[in-house]
Amino acid sequence: MKLKHVLKNLPFESNLPKYLENLEIIGIADNSMEVADNFLFIAVKGIHTDGHDYIEEAIANGAAIIIGEKPMSYKTSIPYLQVDNSRKAVGQIAKNFYNNPAANKTMVGITGTNGKTTTSYLIKHLLENSGKTCTLIGTIENIINGEVFHSYNTTPSALVLQKILAESKDEVVIMEVSSHGLSQHRVEGIEFDYCLFTNLDHEHLDYHETMDNYFQTKLLLFDYLKKHGKAIVNSDNPWGEKLANILKMRRIPVYSIGKAPANQMQIRSFNNSTIEFSDNNDLIQMKSPIAGVHNMYNILMAYTCATLFGINKSAIMSSLSKFRGVNGRFEMFKHTNGATIIVDYAHTQDAVLHCLTTAKQFSANHITHIFGFRGDRDISKRKEMLTVSSILSDRYILTFDDLNSMSESAMTQQLNQLQTNYGNEKGRIITDRTLAIQWAMENSHAQDWILITGKGHEKYKQLFQLPTESDKETVLYVMEQNYRKHFQDDDALLSQGTMEDEDFEIYPN
Numbered sequence: 001m002k003l004k005h006v007l008k009n010l011p012f013e014s015n016l017p018k019y020l021e022n023l024e025i026i027g028i029a030d031n032s033m034e035v036a037d038n039f040l041f042i043a044v045k046g047i048h049t050d051g052h053d054y055i056e057e058a059i060a061n062g063a064a065i066i067i068g069e070k071p072m073s074y075k076t077s078i079p080y081l082q083v084d085n086s087r088k089a090v091g092q093i094a095k096n097f098y099n100n101p102a103a104n105k106t107m108v109g110i111t112g113t114n115g116k117t118t119t120s121y122l123i124k125h126l127l128e129n130s131g132k133t134c135t136l137i138g139t140i141e142n143i144i145n146g147e148v149f150h151s152y153n154t155t156p157s158a159l160v161l162q163k164i165l166a167e168s169k170d171e172v173v174i175m176e177v178s179s180h181g182l183s184q185h186r187v188e189g190i191e192f193d194y195c196l197f198t199n200l201d202h203e204h205l206d207y208h209e210t211m212d213n214y215f216q217t218k219l220l221l222f223d224y225l226k227k228h229g230k231a232i233v234n235s236d237n238p239w240g241e242k243l244a245n246i247l248k249m250r251r252i253p254v255y256s257i258g259k260a261p262a263n264q265m266q267i268r269s270f271n272n273s274t275i276e277f278s279d280n281n282d283l284i285q286m287k288s289p290i291a292g293v294h295n296m297y298n299i300l301m302a303y304t305c306a307t308l309f310g311i312n313k314s315a316i317m318s319s320l321s322k323f324r325g326v327n328g329r330f331e332m333f334k335h336t337n338g339a340t341i342i343v344d345y346a347h348t349q350d351a352v353l354h355c356l357t358t359a360k361q362f363s364a365n366h367i368t369h370i371f372g373f374r375g376d377r378d379i380s381k382r383k384e385m386l387t388v389s390s391i392l393s394d395r396y397i398l399t400f401d402d403l404n405s406m407s408e409s410a411m412t413q414q415l416n417q418l419q420t421n422y423g424n425e426k427g428r429i430i431t432d433r434t435l436a437i438q439w440a441m442e443n444s445h446a447q448d449w450i451l452i453t454g455k456g457h458e459k460y461k462q463l464f465q466l467p468t469e470s471d472k473e474t475v476l477y478v479m480e481q482n483y484r485k486h487f488q489d490d491d492a493l494l495s496q497g498t499m500e501d502e503d504f505e506i507y508p509n
């Protein structure tokens with residue numbers, strides 16, 4: 001592609017020297033290591049390092065032109081063009097290079113602290129059941145043209161994102177838009193048809209510092225709405241209510257969900273598995289296909305989005321009844337002893353609150369909550385999460401989550417401190433996550449609930465004692481061990497002639 005096309009809509013588009021206009025660019029990169037002959041390299045000042053320091057390497061790898069945001073202190077052997085903001089330029093350049101691939105798709109962007117992933121799968125399910133093809137971009141995976149790809153970021157870099165859009169032959173793109181993605185301009189160059197806001201809760205303040213900054217960053221998503229684009233907002237969340245008011249002042253059509261009568265989708269009543277709401281004049285009652293108070297909001301967000309796509313209500317209700325849930329999100333297992341075990345991705349106070357409340361609403365006899373905290377991540381939310389758990393659970397176990405660069409001893413010390421300062425007598429520390437789960441399962445009974453939160457679908461980064469790689473695997477492993485033990489004991493009894501066949505409980509059942 002000719003450079004003049006690659007640089008369309010960038011400030012220097014009109015005053016490019018003639019000899020540069022027709023320069024053939026065969027690839028673009030913001031990482032010097034990915035540069036090859038006739039590439040355009042964009043130097044980005046990052047969080048860990050500065051792409052401007054790799055300009056010479058990019059040139060050595062074959063770059064034909066460099067874009068950067070800093071004045072050059074030396075003369076480069078190839079042209080250097082300066083922009084105000086390199087990260088923004090990456091989005092615009094990638095959009096041009098891939099021929100604006102979002103233009104012929106319906107784009108749905110979902111932001112918020114919790115619920116983005118669940119809502120995105122719900123919307124995909126509803127749209128696909130109505131015959132549309134969907135690309136999904138998010139935390140768990142990217143699904144493009146029906147094929148599943150590993151996801152490295154919730155919201156990929158602008159360059160990767162535009163490439164994905166160019167590869168997608170699907171009609172609709174449903175993507176999670178993280179606050180990191182917004183602050184780093186990863187969706188620059190995209191216009192959304194629908195933008196959704198699920199909620200805002202204490203998270204990522206290591207990055208955004210204050211809740212207000214965090215909110216302002218989330219608000220940026222709505223700058224990317226198309227002229228006639230629509231917003232869907234959960235106004236039961238106080239930040240959502242604030243957002244809805246701001247958007248209305250901007251004359252953006254807002255479809256809000258919440259308990260107040262002013263909402264388009266007014267929630268009349270709900271519990272952990274049923275919801276009653278009014279959609280204009282229709283009163284709708286629904287049994288939820290996924291448990292959890294929080295999921296009632298996710299379902300309603302997805303329902304609203306599907307109606308805006310023109311799908312009729314009965315088709316939506318029928319599809320919803322077939323939804324099978326999301327990997328690692330309030331996933332339920334029935335222990336052989338009758339206890340209920342939940343694996344969930346909750347890693348904020350609000351999410352923990354919703355999970356524990358749901359267990360209570362299901363009349364759990366005794367609730368054990370197993371959780372930890374990620375190393376190198378927002379430490380200020382830890383005491384809030386522990387406080388909620390120590391109030392709502394009957395017993396909690398603090399354990400390891402990903403340590404990242406933190407040492408085991410530093411995290412153990414941190415857990416001890418938290419337990420001393422904000423915990424209570426309900427708590428204990430078992431640092432090995434697999435042993436914590438095993439202990440809780442071995443010490444549970446019928447009607448008890450065990451909630452294991454924080455890791456959800458993710459694999460362990462630490463090595464633990466049991467030979468498992470995720471919470472779900474650990475739960476299944478302990479159940480199997482339990483079953484084998486039971487089976488061996490029963491075998492022994494059978495050989496002594498004291499055991500009846502019908503005494504066996506078959507697992508999995």
Ligand SMILES: CC(=O)N[C@H]1[C@@H](OP(=O)(O)OP(=O)(O)OC[C@H]2O[C@@H](n3ccc(=O)[nH]c3=O)[C@H](O)[C@@H]2O)O[C@H](CO)[C@@H](O)[C@@H]1O[C@H](C)C(=O)N[C@@H](C)C(=O)N[C@H](CCC(=O)O)C(=O)O
Binds near residue numbers: 033045047050153157
């Ligand atoms: C901390 C953070 O947000 N980092 C993101 C950021 O990278 P960075 O600024 O750290 O990059 P850097 O390493 O400083 O490098 C700066 C520049 O030098 C270039 N470089 C570097 C080395 C070299 O040899 N040559 C070279 O050219 C790099 O390609 C880059 O362009 O910009 C990259 C491109 O957009 C992101 O992929 C990267 O996400 C990292 C992998 C990450 O883990 N981010 C997390 C915090 C994140 O974004 N999470 C959210 C979800 C949060 C949530 O809700 O849970 C997400 O959307 O994934």
Ligand SMILES: Nc1ncnc2c1ncn2[C@@H]1O[C@H](COP(=O)(O)OP(=O)(O)OP(=O)(O)O)[C@@H](O)[C@H]1O
Binds near residue numbers: 112176297330344
């Ligand atoms: N609407 C909601 N309100 C509060 N908590 C929620 C809501 N939806 C989900 N959660 C909680 O948040 C956890 C993460 O949910 P989900 O993955 O759908 O959100 P997310 O926004 O994609 O999260 P992340 O950005 O961390 O990937 C769930 O496991 C659940 O505990």
